[in-house]
Amino acid sequence: MFRQLLSFLSVGALATALQYVLTLAMVLAGGIALxxxxxxxxxxxAAFNYWANARLTFARQGGPVGDRSQQLRFLVMVALGCALNAVLLQLALGVGLHGVASQLLATAGVLASNFALSRLWVFRRR
Structure with missing residues (x-):
């Protein structure tokens, strides 16, 4: 499980970096709200996250990357994570936290939720 967690964190770090760069670009260059x-x-x-976790982190315990039921479970997890990200971000901003601190807090909440759901449900062998 430790190796799996390390891989999950590595993939998550790359996906999070991608999210942050895209967010920054949209806010600064596109004038879109946070x-x-x-x-x-x-x-x-999320697309990168699925591909990397299916191929690297959970390859031994899950089905192939093209497994439709696995992809649907991942999409449900992404929808829940996206909603959790938005809610936590809005709550943190609402109590006066800086935007960066708010995003870091939201990311931590989504990370914990996604690892549990990925390990126990999304990539679990059926």
Whole structure:
């Protein structure tokens, strides 16, 4: 499980970096508000996240990357994570936290939720 967690964190770090770069670009260059920009970037980075976790992190315990039921479970997890990201981000901003601190807090909440769901449900061998 430790090796799996390390791989999950590595993939997550890359996906999060992608999300942050896209969010920053949308906010600074596109003039989009933080919450919608972060939400859009979260969804874009999810495709990379699925591919890398299916191929690397959970390859031994899950089905093939093309497994439709696995992809549907992943999409449900992404929808839940996206909603959790937006809610936590909005709550943190609402209590006066800086945008960067708010996004870091939201990311931590989504990370914990996604690892549990990935390990126990999305990539679990059926």
């Amino acid at each position: 919450v919608p920009a972060s939400t859009a970037a979260f969804l874009i980075s």
